[in-house]
Amino acid sequence: MLGVMNLNRVTSLLLIIVIIGCGNDSSGDGQFAVADSAHNERTIVVDGLTSPRGLVITDDGRLLVAETGGGRLIEVAQDRTSRSLTEKRLPHSLNTGPDAAYRAGPSAISLLNDDIYFIVGEFRGSHSARMFRLGGESEFEPVTPATDPHASLRNRFSNPYDIVDAPEVNGWIISDPGGNSLVKVDIDGNIHDYVVFENFSIPDHEVPIEMVPTGISRGPDNAVYVGFLTGFPYPNGEAAVWRVEDLNNDGDAMDEGETELYATGFTTITDITFGPDGTMYVAEFSTNTKDVFSGGDFSVNSVAHPGRVLKWENGTTTVIASSAVSPTGLLATETTLYISEEYAGIVTELPLD
Template sequence: MAIIALLLLIAASFACSSESSDDGDFAVAESAGEPGIVVADELTSPRGLALNHNGHLLIAETGGGRLLEVTPYRDVRSLTEKRLPHALNTGPDEAYRAGPSAINILDGELYFLVGEFRGNQSARLYRLSDEPEYEPVTPATDAFSPTTNRFSNPYDLVAAPEVDGWIVSDPGGNSLVKVDMDGNIRDYVVFENFNIPDHEPPVEMVPTGISRGPDGAVYVGTLTGYPYPRGEAVVWRVEDLNGDGDAMDEGEVTAFATGLTTITDITFGPDGTLYIAEFSSDTKTIFDGGDFGDNAIANPGRVIRWDENEPTVIVESVVSPTGLLVNESTLYISEEYAGIVTERPLK
């Protein structure tokens, strides 16, 4: 299921001080409008990106139910013979796509998240294996599962030795959860709703992309719920300072980057620079009616480089960017509703 579903399902209508422009009017690099090079195309909702031990690009194809590897020769192959849990045209509007949304490697093993199945037992953390091709790490959950050991709508993950496993963003629960290697799920952070002028009810925070920062802390971007207010999305810095197994105490969650809009992913480059994907220039308009794909093209997103509170737009006019990856010289972007992954040289 695409990020569209996440946005629609969050139709819920701690303000923080901004360390940059409140309305997202950032400086724009001269090269921001240059087109990217297509690395993989004809995909169905590509999202999460990673690199394997060979340096090959890995793609979580949400709507296609596949984990893909891209070789240096641009050959694309599936890592499994069988399709992973996924669905097209689901939900009340038959507009949702569900499937693998994030991919990562820990101790040489490949893990992936399947999300967006609200109340469905496929919403789990999995590990690739020999026989069968993949196996669940977390238990099957549904509406009747204990709330202390279930996902709501897992989206992204980061390896977390501090919890002996993973920290996972769960936008359906407005939370980060910790998952140990035995599959136990517990709350790590729960985000509060916030108020904006002339709108009721409060807006949800909605955590999405998550990454490990150069200082060792976990960072997470927020989409924000309906009406997706401009300039209210935040990148939060999260750290368990007192070692009690969560980051719910005072001072453990702080705003790192503000003045942003509908963040779908974040990543850090090898030099510690933060990169942020904003889903659209006008997310609300995308859902006012008509075809989501056409609306996403008409209201594209962008990628921002955050240098010590001096944000710069380095890529413009990308269609629904939902996955970012940076190495020493290249920026990769999943353009979900364009069905492509593109690359651009870092400048």
């Protein structure tokens, strides 16, 4: 990816980083109602992490965290004790950011057939931009082949970011910001494009803006939903969530009508998730993403320009956490919303009504 991507998009992604019938009532400028509880302090579930990101929960209630900067998968028990699932560091990719101080390791986790799978993005040798299966406390094995960063972007990983189980493709659907695409990976590790998104334009900005798909989730109607970060200059209110479904069962979602705009008016989306009741939750990375990545200590910049977490329900968007520090992972249960706050090094929880 490094050889073919726009530099501005590299900076953001290495580090994190037709309305349907119901419509969307947002004004399109990112200004939403704020819940009375949005300023309340969230409870810390686990701290001391290095860039936590993707979250999943096991059937017995253990929370698993993809610690992308630490190169670990962290297990948090219900009593809040935590441990690494492996004895050694997992694969990671390019060191990035000021002074190459930030690493990009595992970014998302899947639980499938009693196995734990994880993805690593970017490029650093044969272990990067690949999907792996955890084989024990000291073992992991690749599921997908090594990525050639100089090959065409078609039918390969560029920067895999988030993952959703997908029995319709006998495996997974994965968001790939580097390719502006969703790719499908079958259980044998074969990779094929699922849908590729086109750039878009905004007034007073001559260069087309890339979509940059990030968080992906299964919706209550069993379709796949994906949020978009958007590329530089990360325009306020231009990020959106799209609905994706293979309607003709041909193995992809590239035909007319298989992708449609679902919710609009967001800014720099890094993850989405749905609660059991069908409510959608959206993580916005920052109020000023350009300044977060302008140089210096990103953790300090992220506190100065925090993100937020939103609830989207029946076309109405409400801010439910107004000062989340670089939120990049969400997970909703019936009672709780878990939030990875990447540059704060914590996972927090928010009670749901």
